Each structure stands twice: as C-alpha cells, then as structure tokens.
Amino acid sequence: MRExxxxxxxxxxxxxxCAxxxxxxxxDVLVLDKARFPRLKLCAGWITEKVLRDLEIGPGxxxxPMLPLDIRSHLRGLPFGLSWFPxxxxxxxxxxxxxxxxxxARSGAEVVQHDVRTVRRDGARWIVDDAFACRWLIGAGGTMCPVRRALFPNQRPKSRQIVTLEKEFAYPSREEACRLYFKRGLVGYAxxxxxxxxxxxxxxGAKAKYLRKSGTNIHDHFRAFLDDLVREGRLDAATADGxxxxxxxxxxxxxxGEVRLDHCLLIGDAAGLATMDLGEGIGPAVESGLMAxxxxxxxxxWDKSKVTLFSLAGLAQRFMRAANRRHMPAA
Structure with missing residues (x-):
C-alpha cells in the first residue's frame, strides 16, 4: 500500500x-484523478485578476491564450434594459x-490516474481503495467527488442545484465582446x-428548482437562446443547427453544509463553492485550495465563510461608495 x-x-x-x-x-502529496490530463472540461472559463494573484501567475x-474580456450585459424580456455594465x-x-x-503540471505533485471507489478510516489514516493511505485527505473531485459521496452523503441539498448546458467550439467569425444575457423565464443567465x-x-445556467416549478426544459431554453443569437447575427444558422x-x-x-471531518477537507465544487450571483467557480476553488x-x-x-461569496461584490461596493459621496454635504 502506498503511503x-x-x-x-x-x-x-x-x-x-492545494497540491x-x-x-x-x-x-509529501499525491494527486489522484480518474482522467488523463489534458482532458475536456466545458466551462465559460472566466478568471479575474484576483485569481491570477492567488495563483501567482505573472505576465508571460x-x-x-488568455483573452481579455470586454463584458457586455443584457437584460432581455424586461420593460427596461442595460446594454452593458462594468x-x-x-x-x-x-x-x-x-x-x-x-x-x-506546474504544481510539481505526483499525479496517478486512478478512479477512486472507496474511502474508509483506519485509525489515524484514510485508506483509499485499499491501495493508498494518507494522514490528510482532500476531496477536490468536483460535483461528483468520490470523497464527498463516501463521507458527506447529505451535503448536497437539491434546492441549491444549478444545471447548465453549453458548447465550446472553434468559430473564427465570432465577435470579440463577451456577452451575458439575463432573461425573464430563466432564473439564471446565458x-x-x-x-x-x-x-x-x-x-x-439556471436554478434547477425554478425549472422544475415552471415545468420548462433547459434544452428548450438553450435552443431558444441559439435562435436569439442567430437573429442578432452573432451566430450563423447552420452552426446553431449543428x-x-x-x-x-x-x-x-x-x-x-459540512466540508470537513477529522483530517479530511472538501474544496472547490466538491464543497459546493460557486458565487451566488454569477455561479463563478474557479476563484472560490483556488481560494479553498490555498486555505486547505x-x-x-x-x-x-479552512474557513468556508471566508471564500468569495459574490463575483460582483466589488462592483456593488463601488456603487454604494459613489452613492454615499453624492449625498454627502459639501465641505
């Protein structure tokens, strides 16, 4: 047994x-993952300056490719709208x-391709599949993390589930702006x-409980969104159909929600970490990995309450400071 x-x-x-x-x-640290890297991971892939600082990634x-984003946000289906916000x-x-x-690869940790099946406690050690033993066990395997499933079976309330549909593909005629669409009828955004x-x-992406209540299908929402993009000229019809x-x-x-046992910690998506406003998960994942x-x-x-709660918290604070300045009496 490897220890x-x-x-x-x-x-x-x-x-x-964390590694x-x-x-x-x-x-001494060992990373176990069922996938062989690089592996396909669909994600909007939005990272911030803070993420780069936390990861100690400097210029160059x-x-x-790391593409600077010009973010434009749209409120659609409402009696008013904003074409963008900073x-x-x-x-x-x-x-x-x-x-x-x-x-x-940059972590410098040894990586073993291994699909974890069982986790158990043996005195002061955690035993993984009767093949690996450790003093500290970190569950970082995403939403379906085997550590979470084995040791934290009640950690996932369905009322807080988010479901997403997406596609990433080569599209040379795409525009350079990043666009966020907030629509009536979808408690989420595109x-x-x-x-x-x-x-x-x-x-x-949308909150699953609201989809269930409305009786709508997220695939229908996705197809309607593609139709909107075709009408706006942001996507050609043949690509959308395919x-x-x-x-x-x-x-x-x-x-x-529990994220720890004796010498066992959940981090990232395994701990349910995504911001409340935009569901951004990379930043909270990195923060939790460092704290663990x-x-x-x-x-x-490792303190879950200290992980970033809102992606746009800084923006809200700026607006509040600006509003306070407007109402301050002149000196």
Missing amino acids: VETIVVGGGPAGST RRLRQLGR DYPH TPGKNFSIRRVEFDAWLL WVVPKGDGHVNIGL LQETGHPYYLFTRD ADEILGRGT
Whole structure:
C-alpha cells in the first residue's frame, strides 16, 4: 500500500492549487484523478485578476491564450434594459482543457490516474481503495467527488442545484465582446464567451428548482437562446443547427453544509463553492485550495465563510461608495 502525508482526489484548479502550495513547502502529496490530463472540461472559463494573484501567475507565465474580456450585459424580456455594465478589475477567458493541465503540471505533485471507489478510516489514516493511505485527505473531485459521496452523503441539498448546458467550439467569425444575457423565464443567465485560438463558449445556467416549478426544459431554453443569437447575427444558422450541447450540474455557494471531518477537507465544487450571483467557480476553488493547504501546513484554517461569496461584490461596493459621496454635504 502506498503511503503519503496528503492525498488530493481531483486535479482541477482546487486540487492542483492545494497540491502546489504543499509541494512548495516540501510536503509529501499525491494527486489522484480518474482522467488523463489534458482532458475536456466545458466551462465559460472566466478568471479575474484576483485569481491570477492567488495563483501567482505573472505576465508571460501562462503559455496558452488568455483573452481579455470586454463584458457586455443584457437584460432581455424586461420593460427596461442595460446594454452593458462594468465589472471590477480585469477579466480574462481561458480554455479549461489547457488551463487545468498547465496548473496540474506546474504544481510539481505526483499525479496517478486512478478512479477512486472507496474511502474508509483506519485509525489515524484514510485508506483509499485499499491501495493508498494518507494522514490528510482532500476531496477536490468536483460535483461528483468520490470523497464527498463516501463521507458527506447529505451535503448536497437539491434546492441549491444549478444545471447548465453549453458548447465550446472553434468559430473564427465570432465577435470579440463577451456577452451575458439575463432573461425573464430563466432564473439564471446565458453567455457568449470568446476564447483564444478562435474558440467560443456558448451556454446557459439556471436554478434547477425554478425549472422544475415552471415545468420548462433547459434544452428548450438553450435552443431558444441559439435562435436569439442567430437573429442578432452573432451566430450563423447552420452552426446553431449543428450544435450538440452538453449539460452538467453543480451547486451554489452556501455558508452551511459540512466540508470537513477529522483530517479530511472538501474544496472547490466538491464543497459546493460557486458565487451566488454569477455561479463563478474557479476563484472560490483556488481560494479553498490555498486555505486547505495552509491548514495542513499549520498556517491557518479552512474557513468556508471566508471564500468569495459574490463575483460582483466589488462592483456593488463601488456603487454604494459613489452613492454615499453624492449625498454627502459639501465641505
């Protein structure tokens, strides 16, 4: 049986970030993932300046395309609308097939391709599939993380489930603006995100409970969104007709919900970490990975309440400060 100090189950941004920090301090860590990297990962791939700072990615470090985003937001189906609004700081898009593989390789951790099936406690050790043993176990395997399923069976309330459909493909005639669409009839939003090498990601996400209540089908919403893009001239009809969207679920960030046992921590999507407003998951995944590593290193505590709750919190704060200045009496 292979024994290490820490096993990280899942090599995505949360797991690779945790593993990298541990390796930087000379700790023994092994990453297990059922996939072989690079692997396909559909995602809008939105990252912020804060994500780059947290990951210690400086100018010129990243070897793949990282596209600055000009974000335009639309309120549709309402008696008023905004064509755009600013977001705090700079924003970028990446392709997860490239980004995740680069982060994992950069971590310096040993990676073993292994589909985790069982997890059990044996004294002071965690045993994985009777093949690996560790003192610290990190569940970073996404929404369907085997550590979460084995040890935290009641951690996922269905009322907080988000369902998404999306497609990422090469589309050289795409426009350069990133567009977010907020529509009546869909408790969520849709997006068109340009990416490097002429790719684009088109998708939408919604709260599952509202879809169930309305009796609507998310595939119908997706097809209607494609029709809208064709009418607007942002997508040609032949491409829209040929798209086969892919769906996946995840869960909104909540301050409740268990994320720890004795020497076992959940991070990233496995812990239900996604911002409440835009469902952005990369930033919270990275933050949680760093905090989990710091707890193992004895430098801090993995505290779910300290993970970023809103993607646009900085924007709201700016608006509030501006409003307060307008109402302040002249000196």
